[in-house]
Amino acid sequence: MTKPTDTIANVPTSIISGFLGVGKTTAIRRLLSQKPRNERWAVLVNEFGEVGVDASLIEADTSTEKEVFLREVPGGCMCCTNGLPMQMALNQLLSRARPHRLLIEPTGLGHLEEVIGTLSSGFNQKTIQLKAVITLIDARMLNQDRYLKNDTFIQQIKCADIIIGNKHDLYESDDKDRLLTFTSNQCGPEIEVIFSEQGTFDLDLLDRSSRYIEQCPPPHEHHNPIETQLTELTIPDSGYVVASNTGDGFVSTGFRFDSRFVFNSIQLRLMLQGLDIERFKGVFRTNEGCIILNLAGGVLTELSVPYCEESRCEALGEELPDDTTAKLFNSLASWEGM
Structure with a gap:
């Protein structure tokens, strides 16, 4: 486990991804509830909207006393080439928290492949160590063409090292099999799929290695760079x-x-x-x-x-x-x- 030192390096970092409404924020809150007492954790939240609601939902679980530190980047995908606010937020968060572990929640509309590329390149290569990419999915979405035809939705699944079939308690009889077939077709039969209720899964998943971090491309440009931090x-x-x-x-x-x-x-x-x-x-x-x-x-x-x-x-x-x-x-x- 990484120890806080004067030099911040190789902080184990987990991306918790997934499309809109799959339960990413709830999953992070569940993970925070399992945090060992002797560790400091940091959470970076990226949102599509300008207001930063998800950070407010997590805020109750964070404090200096709990040794959980939070920073948000609202207003668009963090992989934007104009995403200076994201890099500044990440640097400030790491400097303040000097964490044993970092959790990152990209926006549900984020381009996960490029997010990974951003976080595994440049200065970030020295400061953080990307672990397995975890993507949450609600199997009921696979019944709707608007998700199956959405490139972002598909990319988030293809980039995953681990799939969490969340909200399992709400599935119909054939939803589970549909998810297993879909993820096998998209990711290959070796993809690990774990079913979960209310975003709960084993903390040990955060220490799994990623299978193809090096394959991810550099960041691309978006039409809506973050210009202001409305939350501040x-x-x-x-x-x-x-x-x-x-x-x-x-x-x-x-x-x-x-x-x-x-x-x-x-x-x-x-x-x-x-x-x-x-x-x-x-x-x-x-x-x-x-x-x-x-x-x-x-x-x-x-x-x-x-x-x-x-x-x-x-x-x-x-x-x-x-x-x-x-x-x-x-x-x-x-x-x-x-």
Whole structure:
């Protein structure tokens, strides 16, 4: 196991990848719960949206006392050639944490092959040591052509050293066999497939070696480089900020609301149950306390958290309803400016 020293080198690094809504963030939270007490871990989260919701969901599991350190890179794929914010965030995270282990969660729309190329080239070759690439997949997605015809979805599977068939408890009778056949065809019969519920899998998988890190190409250029770190900006006097991003046939709209905004939990649930989009995720200050709401594959899940400083959420899909912002404001229980 790597020991923290004045020189940061060969930090064991695991990429936890997968398409939108497969449970990557939940899996990372499960891994953090298994962290040995005598180790320091670091987590780098990359999101398609500008707001950085996933980092907020993980934040409750991170602190100096827990020796878990978090850094986020919102606003696009981290493999962009203009991705200076990603390299800066990685360097700052490693310098601050001096970790025994690094976990990286790329955006669900990230080009995994290029992400691996970025992280295994240049200065990164000395500072981090890439381990097995772990890709989560929900086998129910294999019933839908929009995933089977999506190049990013396919690439994330082909690049994997280990496949985690997540949400196994929700599968129909033939979903498991369909996943085994599909991954064998895409990756070869030697690919290891492990089935999981709620993102839980053995910590030992993080120490597996990768089979073809050296084969990955250098990073490519994207049309939407990260220009600002919205998550680090001060929220204006209005108390909220909205930001959008587009790419790879998807659009996202993200929101940040300061602590003056308190949402009605019942209205939020009703709004999300009637929302027909690819993904919605958020952490909210509500009249019932702080909650995490996650809509993926038409299924809404909820989790209580002890504290959140502000509310953050993101809607993502091929198209988004024009009244998304209005619906959010209609879900407010109170605001000091009302």
